[in-house]
Amino acid sequence: MAEKQIVLEIVTPEKNVVEDEAQMVVAPGTYGEFCILPNHTPFLTTLKVGAVRYKDKSGTERYVFINGGFSEALPNKVTILAESAERRRDIDVERARAAMKRAEERLAEAMRADAKKEVFDHTRARAALQRALMRRQMVEGGRG
Amino acid sequence: MATLKDIQMKIVAVKKTRQITKAMNMVATSKLRNAQIKMEDFRPYAAKFAEVLGSLAGKADAGGNPLLCERDEVKTTDIIVMTSDRGLCGSFNANLIKQAEELAQAQAADGKSVRVICVGKKGRDFARKTAFPIVAEHIGVVGGGFGFNVASNIGTAAINSFLAEESDEVHVVYAEFISMARHNAVTKKLLPISAVESEEVEEPGSAEREYLPEHICEPSADLLLADLLPKNISVQIYSALLETSASEHAARMMAMDNATTACNDMVDSLTLVYNKARQAAVTSELMDIVGGAEALKG
Numbered sequence A: 001m002a003e004k005q006i007v008l009e010i011v012t013p014e015k016n017v018v019e020d021e022a023q024m025v026v027a028p029g030t031y032g033e034f035c036i037l038p039n040h041t042p043f044l045t046t047l048k049v050g051a052v053r054y055k056d057k058s059g060t061e062r063y064v065f066i067n068g069g070f071s072e073a074l075p076n077k078v079t080i081l082a083e084s085a086e087r088r089r090d091i092d093v094e095r096a097r098a099a100m101k102r103a104e105e106r107l108a109e110a111m112r113a114d115a116k117k118e119v120f121d122h123t124r125a126r127a128a129l130q131r132a133l134m135r136r137q138m139v140e141g142g143r144g
Numbered sequence B: 001m002a003t004l005k006d007i008q009m010k011i012v013a014v015k016k017t018r019q020i021t022k023a024m025n026m027v028a029t030s031k032l033r034n035a036q037i038k039m040e041d042f043r044p045y046a047a048k049f050a051e052v053l054g055s056l057a058g059k060a061d062a063g064g065n066p067l068l069c070e071r072d073e074v075k076t077t078d079i080i081v082m083t084s085d086r087g088l089c090g091s092f093n094a095n096l097i098k099q100a101e102e103l104a105q106a107q108a109a110d111g112k113s114v115r116v117i118c119v120g121k122k123g124r125d126f127a128r129k130t131a132f133p134i135v136a137e138h139i140g141v142v143g144g145g146f147g148f149n150v151a152s153n154i155g156t157a158a159i160n161s162f163l164a165e166e167s168d169e170v171h172v173v174y175a176e177f178i179s180m181a182r183h184n185a186v187t188k189k190l191l192p193i194s195a196v197e198s199e200e201v202e203e204p205g206s207a208e209r210e211y212l213p214e215h216i217c218e219p220s221a222d223l224l225l226a227d228l229l230p231k232n233i234s235v236q237i238y239s240a241l242l243e244t245s246a247s248e249h250a251a252r253m254m255a256m257d258n259a260t261t262a263c264n265d266m267v268d269s270l271t272l273v274y275n276k277a278r279q280a281a282v283t284s285e286l287m288d289i290v291g292g293a294e295a296l297k298g
Helices: A093-113 A115-141 B002-060 B092-109 B121-129 B148-161 B208-212 B221-297
Strands: A006-011 A016-029 A032-036 A041-046 A050-056 A061-066 A071-076 A077-082 A086-088 B078-084 B113-119 B134-138 B169-179 B183-190 B217-219
Touching: A006 A086, A006 B002, A006 B134, A016 A041, A016 A071, A016 A077, A016 A086, A016 B078, A041 B221, A050 A115, A061 A115, A061 B221, A071 B002, A071 B208, A071 B221, A077 B113, A093 A115, A115 B113, B002 B221, B078 B092, B078 B148, B078 B221, B092 B113, B092 B121, B092 B169, B092 B183, B113 B121, B113 B148, B121 B134, B134 B148, B148 B221, B183 B221
Parallel strands: A006 A077, A041 B217, B078 B113, B078 B169, B113 B134
Antiparallel strands: A006 A016, A016 A032, A016 A050, A041 A071, A050 A061, A061 A086, A071 A077, B169 B183
């Protein structure tokens, strides 16, 4: 296949998680999932917690968990800046499960207290829960 | 005059100290290497971030963002002081604390109230002795294996108190890492964000930049900017933390290197004194024997 490839880079403050060539990249935008193919028009958007999916050179689908961030697409390059990111094989399921349990407990507590000052905790717990859920789904369900 | 035994004990003590300083030097060297790798790893993110932010700032109507607005009347200033948790690193902490104190005094002289956010034990210990209230303290961060979330937490807290008008300005005092042998205590204003530096982005004018003016932004450029500005604070705090950590290890390396050299010098000079004393003792003993023999000969 002499198709055009795009360079995909997923960068976090700690390291470059992915630096690969892709035929197609699907990312979870804040306003919905979007797909980028080669020669995409320059595009800048924010991302939510979720899975980035891409087809590498050989056509294998690969999944990367990202914890929010933003992405910049250029005709031949997609850069995703995330606060943290993990390839599917690097996800620590045990940790995700523990985090999920913790978040659920905290959420239940926040619900009970239901005071205004708990709002912050509440949103934090919800975000944590979402992250944990996403990680688990990716590992166990295959689909991200 | 110290006896032979005294000098010998002193030599042993200095040698033991040398062993410790040598070990600390090596530990600091390896930690410095790690800190430098971490700085390297962060660079692509920071560069890309600055690029996107710069190009957005050019397009978006930034005036509306509260993080960019200078307050007419600055009543409270928050100072984030980054120091190390541990000593034995020469004048590293002293320089940072001095810098922070000067800033705090200057602000206080202007009639502003100053609050301190301490990152690192040494800064906190100092802040406790002053009249400035400590808002938060983060121990065990600098010099260790911290992640971006630490910077993110500090940043979010600073932004929240800024938006709630509890503070009107936020400054950060940290150690800028220039080279192994040089690091400077510097002050940087975090909030309100002074005009986003787009000239900084100009120079690495790669081919990519040509595309930027025609970017489609989703949602709008303004909203994107509003999303990125708080992140920018975290990015800056993270890079300050990284630099402070690297500087700490570099400072400790230097200090321990100097200490080891000083130990060597001391061992040398003490050995000289010891040998002289020993020789003197031998000579006087010999004199006694010779004197005794002469006396016996009659």
